Amino acid sequence: MFRFVRNLVVVLLLAAIVAGGTVICTSTDPLYATEAIIGFPRYHRYDFLVKQVGQKYGVDPMLLKAVIWRESTFRPDKLGKNGERGLMQVTEAAASDWARQNKRPGFVPTDLYSPRVNIEVGAWYLKKALQRYAGKDDPATFALAEYNAGKSRVDKWLDAANQGSSVTAGDLRDTISFPGTRGYVDAIIDRYHFYQRQGHL
Numbered sequence: 001m002f003r004f005v006r007n008l009v010v011v012l013l014l015a016a017i018v019a020g021g022t023v024i025c026t027s028t029d030p031l032y033a034t035e036a037i038i039g040f041p042r043y044h045r046y047d048f049l050v051k052q053v054g055q056k057y058g059v060d061p062m063l064l065k066a067v068i069w070r071e072s073t074f075r076p077d078k079l080g081k082n083g084e085r086g087l088m089q090v091t092e093a094a095a096s097d098w099a100r101q102n103k104r105p106g107f108v109p110t111d112l113y114s115p116r117v118n119i120e121v122g123a124w125y126l127k128k129a130l131q132r133y134a135g136k137d138d139p140a141t142f143a144l145a146e147y148n149a150g151k152s153r154v155d156k157w158l159d160a161a162n163q164g165s166s167v168t169a170g171d172l173r174d175t176i177s178f179p180g181t182r183g184y185v186d187a188i189i190d191r192y193h194f195y196q197r198q199g200h201l
Contacts, residue, residue: 029194042074046087046115047201053116057123059130062195063140064088064123066188067147076115085112088122095121138169140192144185149178 036043054061071089072078098121099107111117129143146154161171176182
């Protein structure tokens, strides 16, 4: 009996290795696929919550997950260098605006370590930015630049593009003066497209 159980475990382990190898080799992003397999619980722990909140705020859950991946690598306890907190690295100012508009008088900044609260605030903020740029060719690029660098900086970059209301996402990318913001936007858009190609979070 012991030998049978041992052999069964070996077969199941080999099958899991082959399946994991197949997923990695056929993935359009093998590094991410490897990280997701190794850190499976962390990479997928909040998928249901991301879908729920995305539907509530009308933000594509795949875009939300891409932001979470870039901001915190799915770590709800992350504290940024400027005090940003949680999965979506939300600032206290953005969270205070959310709490005021959503009538949450008991809100305190440490609530941002709650995955649900953090994703709600981040999705709310991102939705506002997406609505602001809804008439643009790629609203996500504009919204992500604002999420990372703030509206006033995006306004300056748009003015520098000198294209008026016809400014495109490409024009914005060309005028972003912070390499970190340009890399941030590109990384999230790439990850968003990766989730779209695989058809699930």
